[in-house]
Amino acid sequence: MSNDTITAKIFTYDNVPDVHKVTVEEATGTWCGWCPRGTVYMDSLSKVHPNTTVLIAVHGGSASEPMLLSDYASGMSSKIEGYPEVLVNRTYVNDPSSAFSLYNAHINDFGLADVGLAVNYNTSNRQAVTTATITSAVNIDGDYRLACVYTEDDVTGTGNGTNTITGDYDQVNYYSVAWNNANGYTPPGPLSGGGHDWAASANPVPATIMEYDFVARVIQGGFIGQTGSLPSSMTAAGVYTYSFPAYTLPANYDPEKMKAHILLIDATNGIIMNGNSMALITVGISDPASGKYSISLSPNPAVDQIYVNLNFKDRDNVKLVITDILGKVCYSNDMGTILSGEHRLPVDISKLSSGTYFMTLVGNNGTATSKFVK
Template sequence: MKKLYFLATAFYLTGFMNANSFNQKPITSKPAADNDIQVVSGKINKFLVAGSETAIRLTIKNVGTNNITSVEFNWNDGTGDHKEKITAYLNVGQQREITHPILTSYTDIASKNITLTITKVNDNADSNPADNNLTVTTSVVSQFLPKKVVFEEGTGTWCGWCPRGMVALDKVNEDYPNDQISIAVHNGDPMVLAAYNAGAAFAGYPGMNVDRELKGVDVSPNSIGNHVATRKLIAAPAKLSGEYSIINNQLTANVAAQFFIVNNNVNYRLAAVVVEDEVQGTASGYRQSNYYAGGGNGPMGGFENLPATVPANQMIYNHVGRALLGGYAGQTGSIPTSVTDEQIVNYTFSYTVPAAYNQEKLSTVLLLLDATDGTILNAVKLDKTALAVNNIKPNAANITLYPNPAKSDFNLKLAADGTYNVVIFDVSGKMVKNYGVVKSNSKTINLPINLTPGKYFVNISQDGNSITKDLLVK
């Protein structure tokens, strides 16, 4: 009996073990913890002034299973490696930005492609080096060009918090009148410009984009000036200039961009924004909702003393974006793909001004855009050409133009010798000839024409004062 018992027991145990072995998943060993950094993005100033220094930054993420305490960061612009060990604490899944301690500096006016690489993690090789590098590009500018900072503020008369944006723009225009340009982008009211809203894509109202690079910025009268103080120091690749005229509701803007970089692969565009100040209306859509009424939400530039719905006849709206010339993304083909140092690119925008707009309160803003990321590289408010007498000095008032009609040339008879700016426009307001600065001799200036027959306007200016004379060319 004992023998049979032992045999049965052995058979049972053997069957139990075999059954469990049959159903059990294969045993696998746990992989060893690894060091794996992923390079997320790199940053360097788009434009560097020749001889200046700037830092290179890299955003990295720990996608391995080890916590990270250090990385080796290398940059190479084709002239050699710049490897540095950087203390960087990243738990698994954590992301952070690091800065290379060796600054870049160049004296040659050229574009630079710089490869950024994480070469070691925790003093060891990265387990997946395929995602450890990227390339950033910068261009060296031959001279520093102060940048105009552009504020695009999302607003609407229905928005009770939007008085804060109006007060902020008034504040920055008072504190920095020459360093920034403000544009109010209306939504959901009679001043709406649908294409502008679609392009700006404000997440809320009031909203603010700065140079189309900083998105969703807080609209605060107390902090808006900080953006000007820092961003006006950013180098720009080109100096913008130009002028516009309005004749018979036709706005013509003749603009120019003078570049101070050398780059054979740019993706830049020009755009112009028509802006109107002192906009008023009597319809209910011009009434402003005001959550600052009564002062419960603090002072806000006087809106605390106004009712919760400010009547239309008490509201004046400034900086109103009225038209996008070239579209929100800029005019395709307005800038060549290759530019060189001191190259000047000219372009002309045209726009028919609606009769409801006050032409005397319009202005035109020229933008230089980077079409690759949509950012504004520089901007300027264009000068308006007076095709009528404007603040005439005694000398200018006594200018005589002859012969008239003229064929090949004409003369300007002046009251006194001096230097004058002379420009000719056609009847549409387009500049057809710019003589630049000319100097008189014996109180006379002789100028060639070389224009097709027709009527033109000759604008003569001196020291900010001008007069326009009719000219018939036969």
């Protein structure tokens, strides 16, 4: 059903949610030779639009897939035709190369309600409880539901270099020039991103150098959301909360690299109206740069000037970007090459209006984001 449109409801409204985020669900798998394309575009989205996307990689398509999440993959299979593909707000399905054009087409969609969330993670028993807060922009009647997805970044595993055994984390790679030449095929062309030059890499790419991001670990409430998580009638400016059951992280999951995502779903047509994300453990940065940068802001709230406190593990070329809650870029400063170590930089925010903003550090190693209020 590539490029097919799913029937949507029509709303007339005077108010809109403060924040609308585009949810991108990627159908992927280690067994899929074209799936590096999805890796590249998901990684690019995370760097270019870190504050206005909800990114989830759903591994499926094979019983031998090591990161298989069967119930989620089953829901995806009802929407997609093959691998890799992306679902954007579950309104359009297409090749990952269309991700940016689909983002641009949907970022201004009516989000129906603001989606907030709070994550309570207990380090002693490794249990996470996520509570969603929905603030409706309009009067709403219908079957709207919430789902909670936990994802993990920098996922690694073992493999024998062939991707022929169950649970093998080697990534099949049809972009490999060497493999194509050896088998008499014409290489499909260059592909670089997500930490790899795929054309210059082997097929498969050994598990020893693979890290997988946005990996869906569990979906609470099911593919179309939890029945009864929201009332059948909601009023404009009304606030509604729902807490999902405690989720116990398996021993091999790293809570510092995990996020919770809340999806607001119209159960009558399956469309994701809005969503939001939060790290299980807030360490002042946003993945995938975890461990590469740290960023904190002071004072916060600030008036005319805010100090950006940075710590670089490695030398990098970076820029600072300030965006508002709608994703509009309000400030951008190309900082050039920054050496490893600690840095403290003043930023003039006197021309910004009062409100909530995101300070994002963008570099070759990823992004790091911190929120502040003026």
